[in-house]
Amino acid sequence: MSILPTLFVPHGAPTFALAPGPAGQAMSDWAGRIEKPQAVLVVSAHWDTAQPCLGAATQPEIIHDFWGFPDALYELGYPAxxxxxxxxxxxxxxxxxGFRAGLDHERGLDHGAWIPMxxxxxxxxxxxxxxxxxxxxGPRHHYLVGQALAxxxxxxxxxxxxxxxxxxxSHYRPAASGAGEPPYVGRFQAWIxxxxxxxxxxxxxxYRxxxxxxxxxxxxxxHLLPLFVALGAAGPGFTAERVFKGVYENMLAMDSFAFRPS
Structure with a gap:
């Protein structure tokens, strides 16, 4: 098996699971073009611990870690x-x-993990x-974590x-509201x-x-820290591919990137 790229993806608002749109299709298409992995390690912005911790459940249940959304969201499963x-x-x-990493044999898949999967x-x-x-x-710690996992x-x-x-x-506005995209969104996308x-x-x-x-x-x-894990794991000579560029709900940049090691 060849060396796999690393990937940064959006998980969006939870409703992204019900209406993936072009961002979801781009992720699906990209996954269909690569060699099928033996396994996936998902770095989720919705699991925050003092030291790195690995979810090691044999049959992880999905976690509906959100409230007040359509009933259909709470009916979704992912039996990986x-x-x-x-x-x-x-x-x-x-x-x-040199990291003191832990193992959690009970942790399921939060929506940062099961939505993209x-x-x-x-x-x-x-x-x-x-x-x-x-x-x-901060970012440097996560970059070093990625390097260790390369x-x-x-x-x-x-x-x-x-x-x-x-x-x-705080700037979240459903697209139907007619609110315009805040100027910083496009500037930040372009700079990154x-x-x-x-x-x-x-x-x-x-970056800050x-x-x-x-x-x-x-x-x-x-929500940006996972990016640095993907970068660190790809190594300094990586080649960046923009899998998708776009904005949902007026302020959520849904860009996804693949990083191929040199």
Missing amino acids: TGAPGVAAEAKRLLDAA RMMFPAADVPVATLSIQSAL PLAAQGVLIVASGNLTHNL WDRLVARDVDSLLA VLAPGAVEAHPRDD
Whole structure:
């Protein structure tokens, strides 16, 4: 098996699961073009722990970790098997790199994990392990986590980092409201893509200082932190592919990127 790319995808608002639109179709199409992975390790912005933790359940149930949405959302399932062996190997790699990683044998799949998995592998025929973020530790920590996990890509494991390129819910407006897109959304999208194409990791790690509209795009950077895991795992010579560019609900940038190691 060849070395797999790493991926950053949006999980959007929970209703994204019911109406994937072009962003979901792009993720599905991309997954259909690559060699089928042996397993997936999903880094979810919706699992936040003090130290890295791996979800190692053998039959992870999905978690409906949201409230007040249409009943149809709570009826969705995703019966994928877990990947406890992948979780154990990821823990080994992280421990070897100096991280104190944990294993959680009960954790299910939150919507940051099961929404993109339903779109990419709808048959639920690829085992899934999960990885938490550490929102207090910032981009560089997550980049180093990704570097430690890089060997997984040569073992048939697809690292899927799930967040959103912009995520300021105070600006959330359903498209039907007629509200315009805040100017920072497009500026932030363009800056991130330019820095990815240039492989300017240093600037990306300092995005909160350097990127236009960074703090508006991410009042808290939890939903961008998975991106840095995907970047670290791809290595410094990565080639960036923009899988999708677009904005949902006027302010959620739904861009997805694939990173191929050199």
